[in-house]
Amino acid sequence: MDKTQELIDAVIKGEEDKIKLIIMENLSAGTPAKEIMDQGLIAGMNIVGEKMESEEMFIPEVLMSAKAMSSGVELLKPHLTEDEASASGKMVIGTVQGDLHDIGKNLVKMLMEGAGFTVFDLGTDVSPEAFVEAIKKNDADILGMSALLTTTMPKMEETIKAISEAGLRDKIKILIGGAPVTDEFSDKIGADGYGPDAGSAVRIAKNFAPDYS
Amino acid sequence: MAKICSNQQALNSPYARKLTERQCEKLYWACLEILERTGVHLYEQEAVDLLKKAGAHVTDGNRVRIPSGLVEKALTTVPKTVTLCDQNGNRVIHGGGHQSYFGTGSDCLNIRDHRTGERRLAVLKDIQEGMILCDALENIDFVMCMFLPSDVHQEVLDRYEMEAMLNYTNKPVIYVTTEFSGCVDAIKMAEIVAGGEESLVTHPFAGCYINVTTGLRHNQEALQKLLFLSGKGLPFTYIPSAQGGVTAPITIAGTMAMNNAGALTGLVISQLKREGAPFIMPGWGGNMLDMRTTIQPYADPEKRGQAIDFAHFLGIPTFALAGCSESKLVDEQAAAEAAMTLFTDAIFGGNFVHDVGYLESGLCGSLPQLVICNEILSWIEAFMKGVEISDETLCLDLIDEVGPDGQFLDCQHTLENFRDRWYPNLFERSNFDGWQSKGGKSLGERANENVNQILEDHKPEPLPKDVAKAVHDIVEQAENTR
Ligand code: B12
Numbered sequence: 001m002d003k004t005q006e007l008i009d010a011v012i013k014g015e016e017d018k019i020k021l022i023i024m025e026n027l028s029a030g031t032p033a034k035e036i037m038d039q040g041l042i043a044g045m046n047i048v049g050e051k052m053e054s055e056e057m058f059i060p061e062v063l064m065s066a067k068a069m070s071s072g073v074e075l076l077k078p079h080l081t082e083d084e085a086s087a088s089g090k091m092v093i094g095t096v097q098g099d100l101h102d103i104g105k106n107l108v109k110m111l112m113e114g115a116g117f118t119v120f121d122l123g124t125d126v127s128p129e130a131f132v133e134a135i136k137k138n139d140a141d142i143l144g145m146s147a148l149l150t151t152t153m154p155k156m157e158e159t160i161k162a163i164s165e166a167g168l169r170d171k172i173k174i175l176i177g178g179a180p181v182t183d184e185f186s187d188k189i190g191a192d193g194y195g196p197d198a199g200s201a202v203r204i205a206k207n208f209a210p211d212y213s
Numbered sequence: 214m215a216k217i218c219s220n221q222q223a224l225n226s227p228y229a230r231k232l233t234e235r236q237c238e239k240l241y242w243a244c245l246e247i248l249e250r251t252g253v254h255l256y257e258q259e260a261v262d263l264l265k266k267a268g269a270h271v272t273d274g275n276r277v278r279i280p281s282g283l284v285e286k287a288l289t290t291v292p293k294t295v296t297l298c299d300q301n302g303n304r305v306i307h308g309g310g311h312q313s314y315f316g317t318g319s320d321c322l323n324i325r326d327h328r329t330g331e332r333r334l335a336v337l338k339d340i341q342e343g344m345i346l347c348d349a350l351e352n353i354d355f356v357m358c359m360f361l362p363s364d365v366h367q368e369v370l371d372r373y374e375m376e377a378m379l380n381y382t383n384k385p386v387i388y389v390t391t392e393f394s395g396c397v398d399a400i401k402m403a404e405i406v407a408g409g410e411e412s413l414v415t416h417p418f419a420g421c422y423i424n425v426t427t428g429l430r431h432n433q434e435a436l437q438k439l440l441f442l443s444g445k446g447l448p449f450t451y452i453p454s455a456q457g458g459v460t461a462p463i464t465i466a467g468t469m470a471m472n473n474a475g476a477l478t479g480l481v482i483s484q485l486k487r488e489g490a491p492f493i494m495p496g497w498g499g500n501m502l503d504m505r506t507t508i509q510p511y512a513d514p515e516k517r518g519q520a521i522d523f524a525h526f527l528g529i530p531t532f533a534l535a536g537c538s539e540s541k542l543v544d545e546q547a548a549a550e551a552a553m554t555l556f557t558d559a560i561f562g563g564n565f566v567h568d569v570g571y572l573e574s575g576l577c578g579s580l581p582q583l584v585i586c587n588e589i590l591s592w593i594e595a596f597m598k599g600v601e602i603s604d605e606t607l608c609l610d611l612i613d614e615v616g617p618d619g620q621f622l623d624c625q626h627t628l629e630n631f632r633d634r635w636y637p638n639l640f641e642r643s644n645f646d647g648w649q650s651k652g653g654k655s656l657g658e659r660a661n662e663n664v665n666q667i668l669e670d671h672k673p674e675p676l677p678k679d680v681a682k683a684v685h686d687i688v689e690q691a692e693n694t695r
Contacts, residue, residue: 058504060458098392100426103459107507150322151367151391179576180322197507 001031004039011044011072012051014064019072033079041069041076045115052111053199059107066114073116088115089209092134093144094122096155101148104178107198108144115202117142128155128162135168142205145191147178156181157189173208177201214305215352215590217313217597219562226599228311229560230525231518237526240469245281247474252278253429255478257436263485277478284477287484288527295420295448295491295530295564297355297385300406302416306354306385308493308530311562315555315590316355317347318537318568319374319389319422321578324360325543327661332541332577335360337373339578342668344381346580349671352590355385357422357567359578369691371395375402376688380681383674386419387450387567393437396421398687400447405683406676413447420448420493422532422567428455428475436482443483443490450493450532450565451479456509457501465499465515472498473523480529496521496533496563508574511537512550514557521561533563536586537571543582543657547572551582552589559593581660584667588639595635639663 003022010018019041026036048065051057057065091112095105102124109119120138122130135143143163147153156176163169174191186194192208195201220228232240255261255275265271270278294309306314324335343359358374365373371390378386379402386403390396399419407413421442425435435451442449453475455461457468476494483490498520503510511534524531535554540546551569558566568575569590570583611626621627639659641648654662676684 055505059502059507060504100432103456103502103509104507106459149391150361150363151370154367 001035001039002026002029004043007036007040008044008047011041011065011069012048014061014068016068016071019068020075023072023075027075027079033076034084037073037076037080037084041072042116045069049115049199049202053203063110063114066110069114069116088117089141089205090118090120090138091142091144091205092120092122092131092138092140093146094126094131094134095124095146095148096152096159097125097127098155099147099149099152100124101146101178104148104198105144105146108146108177108195108201111198111202112144112205115206117205128159131159132162132166132168135163135172136166140172142173142175142208144201144205145174145176147176147181150180153178153180153185156191160190173205175201175204175208214354215313215315215594217315217559217590217594218311219313219560219597220311227560227597228562229518229557230522231561232522232526234526237523240466240473240523241526243466243470244474244477245284247429247470248279248284248478249281250278251429252276253431253475253478255431255436256433257431257440259440260431260436260482263482267481267485279478279481283481283485287477287481288529290484290488291480291492291529292489293528293530295493296417297420297448298416298418299385300379300383300418302407302412302418304416306565308564310564311525313533313559313563313566314354315352315536315566315569315586316385316387317343317353317357317359317583318534318571318575318578319357319359319387320361321359321571321573321576322361322363323573323577325572325577325579325582327579327581327664334363335578336364337362337377340374340377341381343578343580343583344377345671345673346583346664346667348382348384348673349667350584350587352587352594353384353569353583355387355565355567356382357387357389359570359583366692366695368695369395369688372398372402372688372691375399376684379403379406379684380676381673387422387565388419389422390438391434393434393441394691396438396441398691400442400445402684402687405680405687410445414445417448417491420450420565422450423452423479425451425453425475425479427460428453428471428473430460431475431478435479439479439483440486443486443492446487446490448491448493450495451476451483452495452532453479455500457499458504459502461500463501465519468500469498469519469523472500473520491530493530493532493565494524494527496524496531496558496566498523508539510539511568511571511574512539512554514553517554517557518561521558521563525562530564533558533566534568535559535563535566536569536589537575538582539572539574541573541577543572543579543585543660547579547582548585548589548656551586555586555589556593559597580664581657584660584663585639585656588637591638592635592640 007022193204297306339360403419455472461468461471499516535558538547538550
């Protein structure tokens with residue numbers, strides 16, 4: 001692959017045009033799409049993730065990188081096998097029933113998309129049934145639930161029960177977050193993980209990947 | 214009671230503003246333009262119906278575009294001040310103009326426990342101690358519940374919060390409830406304490422803190438509470454949470470415009486429901502999301518001042534926010550942010566200034582931090598007084614009498630007047646040896662001791678037994694139907 005470092009830098013700087021150009025040059029030179037994806041786009045986004053967690057990059061810059069990367073992925077898609085294209089996985093996300101706080105959830109969603117996940121956003125005030133429905137419909141690998149109120153946290157547990165009852169628990173990884181949520185709570189209700197912020201959500205979700213892909 | 218009022222006498226007492234009249238006008242026109250052009254989404258039918266009947270343009274069921282005339286009319290009927298009584302019916306707070314009152318915040322999930330120094334989940338006992346402390350602190354004028362009790366059923370936690378605020382202090386109350394039913398119960402409890410529905414209206418001592426999803430998106434509970442309380446003529450705040458860079462433009466002006474378009478929407482609905490209903494609007498403007506850490510900063514310098522100016526321009530009382538910090542500890546950052554925010558809100562003249570004692574951007578509270586804020590407020594009160602330059606205060610006769618070589622220490626005049634000057638309680642002025650002989654303690658350590666002392670000594674006036682029981686019955690009823 002040519003200009004690997006340049007592609008990585010372009011992702012970090014969120015330079016969409018440059019990304020496209022380098023990808024096209026590489027594709028016409030015969031570089032496999034998977035290689036461009038892994039060594040250029042994903043490698044770049046990984047650095048972006050690290051820079052966000054170390055507070056070097058700010059959210060709008062991260063989202064800009066994510067957007068630019070997505071446009072690169074679009075270019076590569078026709079050259080990838082279906083497995084390669086959706087390698088990161090599919091996520092259903094929503095704020096639980098009774099809860100209208102969605103700023104954190106939206107951030108998690110955008111960063112997950114930036115990391116290559118396909119995300120189905122159910123919005124706020126989402127009932128356990130609606131979560132179950134969406135998991136089935138989209139054949140999701142990961143469920144993300146957000147709650148900012150102690151009064152709505154129990155809905156997370158209810159949702160997990162509903163998922164078990166629907167016979168889906170084994171095929172889905174459940175990630176939860178929001179200001180009052182803790183690791184302990186996550187263990188208690190039988191979720192698979194808790195993320196204190198959007199950056200960690202991506203990191204944890206990536207660690208799940210080997211389990212379902 | 215903190216007797217703090219900026220701009221008391223023109224040019225003779227501290228006063229600040231950021232926006233000129235012209236800027237306020239432009240901002241106001243921008244709000245009107247947003248309401249007419251973009252409109253709002255209202256998720257409560259009664260609110261939509263009221264506006265439609267008054268001439269607003271409704272599409273898609275709940276997208277409401279509000280003609281400017283409705284806002285103009287509402288501004289002529291809304292009261293310029295909101296009075297809050299203490300729980301005995303004394304009219305202690307006249308929120309409006311430049312008069313500032315200070316109170317705690319609500320619902321902190323965690324407490325930095327002053328006895329152990331640890332951060333832990335808060336419990337009901339913390340609210341009770343917090344209220345005893347508030348009752349004793351002379352510069353805390355109204356209370357919010359401070360903490361969120363993790364040891365009660367969460368569906369009904371707001372009932373326990375209200376009960377504690379009624380039982381452990383006599384001061385005016387601003388309550389928060391998650392759902393509409395909690396608001397109805399809070400009013401029932403307040404009516405019991407006031408001695409009936411009518412008494413609560415004539416002597417209101419409790420106001421509801423209502424939050425709205427964003428400037429242009431008004432959730433059902435918020436509108437239900439607004440309609441219910443306006444209908445009764447009881448006070449409440451209506452605070453949309455437009456967040457710069459997320460649910461509003463990142464510019465301060467853009468966020469202010471969207472947020473205040475939301476506040477004005479609430480104003481119009483309240484006045485349509487009942488002309489003359491009291492209404493309190495946001496006293497901070499230009500909220501942002503910290504793009505580095507994703508927290509919503511409370512002590513942000515850039516969101517202070519302009520919203521208070523704008524509310525003064527409209528003639529509506531403000532719910533402001535100060536005495537809060539992003540710090541995780543009761544440390545130097547906490548003291549600095551608390552002091553600067555309290556000072557700015559006082560000098561701009563915010564009215565109901567809440568969140569005093571908040572740490573961690575609203576997720577943690579601390580009793581010693583509140584005591585430190587009380588001391589800061591005492592300092593600010595002293596600072597905000599005008600200076601009297603008169604024949605009497607210039608003391609020219611005395612100066613001449615004492616002459617160039619005399620001194621004033623043993624003058625009768627000094628003896629008679631020296632106590633008018635300000636003295637700190639917690640802030641330490643002793644010289645090094647004096648300070649050391651008192652134990653050489655830091656401000657935080659002294660604040661800790663002060664908290665313990667107050668909790669030991671102060672006994673708030675209890676509710677009469679039958680009243681306390683009737684209040685508790687409401688909690689029980691909520692428990693039984695949850
Ligand atoms: C903004 C805000 C609001 C806004 C929400 C606007 C919106 N569109 O979301 C409004 C004004 C509408 C609001 C309303 C209310 N709020 Co509010 N709100 C807040 C506030 C100040 C900030 C929340 C926020 O947006 N932070 C910024 C985002 C980016 O952070 P975040 O949500 O925590 O998300 C991050 C992480 O948690 C994590 N994360 C989040 N979700 C997920 C999901 C997954 C899967 C993962 C892995 C990670 C993850 O990643 C995110 C990004 O880093 C908090 C205080 C606080 N400091 O949290 C109170 C707070 C949460 N609210 C509170 C209260 C009481 C209320 C109200 C009940 C008040 C009222 N009576 O009107 C209502 C409830 C309405 C309802 N039914 O939901 C209390 C909670 C009390 C409780 N019971 O637990 C808090 C703690 C404030 C307080 N101390 O009183 N609120």
